[in-house]
Amino acid sequence: MSLVTDPPRTLLPPVLPPPARLEPAHYEPPRVPLEVLRHASVPDTLGVGRPGKVGLLELGFEQVGGRTELVRHYQKSPLQIMRPLYFDPYRPDLPITFLMSTGGGVIQADRLRTDLSFGPGTSAHVTTQAATKVYRMEHDYAVAQTFLTAGPDAYVEYLPDPVIPYVDARFYQRTVVTADPTATVLVSETVVSGRLARGERNAYQVFASDFELRRPTGELVALDTVRLEPGGAGDPRGGRSVDGPAVLAGHPVMACFFAVSPLAPARELADLLHATLAGHGLPYGVSALPQDCGAWARVLGEHTEAVTRALGSVWDAVRRRLTGVPAPDLRKT
Numbered sequence: 001m002s003l004v005t006d007p008p009r010t011l012l013p014p015v016l017p018p019p020a021r022l023e024p025a026h027y028e029p030p031r032v033p034l035e036v037l038r039h040a041s042v043p044d045t046l047g048v049g050r051p052g053k054v055g056l057l058e059l060g061f062e063q064v065g066g067r068t069e070l071v072r073h074y075q076k077s078p079l080q081i082m083r084p085l086y087f088d089p090y091r092p093d094l095p096i097t098f099l100m101s102t103g104g105g106v107i108q109a110d111r112l113r114t115d116l117s118f119g120p121g122t123s124a125h126v127t128t129q130a131a132t133k134v135y136r137m138e139h140d141y142a143v144a145q146t147f148l149t150a151g152p153d154a155y156v157e158y159l160p161d162p163v164i165p166y167v168d169a170r171f172y173q174r175t176v177v178t179a180d181p182t183a184t185v186l187v188s189e190t191v192v193s194g195r196l197a198r199g200e201r202n203a204y205q206v207f208a209s210d211f212e213l214r215r216p217t218g219e220l221v222a223l224d225t226v227r228l229e230p231g232g233a234g235d236p237r238g239g240r241s242v243d244g245p246a247v248l249a250g251h252p253v254m255a256c257f258f259a260v261s262p263l264a265p266a267r268e269l270a271d272l273l274h275a276t277l278a279g280h281g282l283p284y285g286v287s288a289l290p291q292d293c294g295a296w297a298r299v300l301g302e303h304t305e306a307v308t309r310a311l312g313s314v315w316d317a318v319r320r321r322l323t324g325v326p327a328p329d330l331r332k333t
Contacts (some may be wrong), residue, residue: 004075021076025250027111029145029174033208035229036141043109043139055112059097059126060158062119067093067103072117078103079112081327083126090325094123098158105133106171114143116158118183123155125269127330129160131161131192134169134204141206148176150183155323159315161305162253165204173209177260181293184322187211188311191226192304193242193243193252201252202230202242210214213260214287222289224256225294249283251300253307257314259296270295280310 020026028264032040057079060072070084080102084095100115106112118124122239134142158177165171179185191207194200206229213222230242241251259269266288273295277284283300301307315325 005060008234021056021074022054025077027056027113027143027145028232029143029172030246031142032141032172033210033227035206035227036170036208037201038082039137039141039170039205041139044106045139053109053291055101055110057081057099057113058115058117060117060119060123061122063121068095068118068124069152072093079114081241085325088125088328088330090328091323094125094155096125096127096328096330098129100129101132105286106142106169107135107137107232108142108170110142110144112142114144114146116146116148116156118148119156120149120151120161121153125157125159127158128160131323132163134163134171136166136168136205137170137205138168141172143172143174145174146176148178148185148187150177152180152182154180154183154185156184157186157315157319159186159188159311160190161177162192162308163207164195166190166194167200167203167205169204170206171204171208173207174212175210176212176214177216177258178216181262182262185258186260186315186318187258188255188315189258190253190255190304190307191228193228193248195227196252196304202228202248204228204230211256213258213293216256219295221291222296226254233259248299250260251283253304255299255301255307255311256296257299257311258294258296259311259322260289261320261322262293266295267290269318272317272321273297273314276314277310280306281315282306282310 015072055078058074078101080100084097108184168208193202209225228242270286270288274286274303279288284295
């Protein structure tokens with residue numbers, strides 16, 4: 001007679017509590033610029049931290065079977081993705097991920113946080129599905145933070161579509177890039193000063209942006225700050241306070257492009273950015289980044305399409321120099 005018993009069971013570790021993702025310390029920035037903070041108040045609609053007001057997205061990429069795969073994924077509405085796609089004909093190992101939102105845009109008291117982690121030797125492209133629209137705000141303000149970490153020998157492109165602050169918007173955008181010294185990271189940021197087709201221009205109350213480049217040790221390598229505070233609709237200052245020669249210089253579109261890489265000398269990258277932008281007829285400036293870790297450019301323009309084309313040319317030129325292949329055609333419409 002044989003005795004039938006249940007197969008031995010593996011003792012699973014206890015279920016640990018999830019990270020304190022919904023604690024304010026996680027989704028609130030450690031410091032909000034005074035220009036934005038002065039608008040802090042309690043909304044008469046859903047307040048900070050209420051359901052739907054805290055959007056979280058966490059993506060982790062690693063090398064798996066000869067290509068980069070998404071291996072960690074957490075999302076909380078309104079931030080989400082579908083799945084990474086592999087349609088780059090020049091880099092079939094490189095996933096292209098579109099960041100999406102279940103809402104129509106950013107509204108008052110929103111707190112959004114995106115964490116993008118790229119392991120050793122990974123290659124990836126991350127962009128947005130469409131422009132980020134920031135709506136009118138009567139109470140408080142909105143914040144969107146992005147934390148991008150690139151491990152050793154990683155190659156990352158983070159090129160989101162423009163941010164468009166509407167009339168009376170109050171918005172703080174913070175991007176923190178932590179790059180290993182052997183990693184390559186290409187990042188762009190674009191802001192359009194309103195719905196230009198409607199004649200809306202610099203009618204938002206405040207747009208503030210911080211771009212931080214750090215090393216894994218926490219060392220701050222570069223910091224780029226933007227503070228645009230023209231006042232809301234009807235403000236006697238109009239848009240004059242942001243149209244000076246050291247700010248927008250009368251242009252409604254501003255963009256930055258950062259190329260952080262050890263694969264080419266910083267001066268060579270700066271010269272490449274300069275030569276590429278010179279052919280577009282737009283006002284621009286180029287400089288090498290601190291510690292000769294790369295180069296960056298700032299571009300101004302009258303039309304979003306012209307600035308977008310200039311950034312596309314820069315992306316293609318830098319990509320060819322660093323990887324030997326051109327940029328793919330990302331058609332989003």
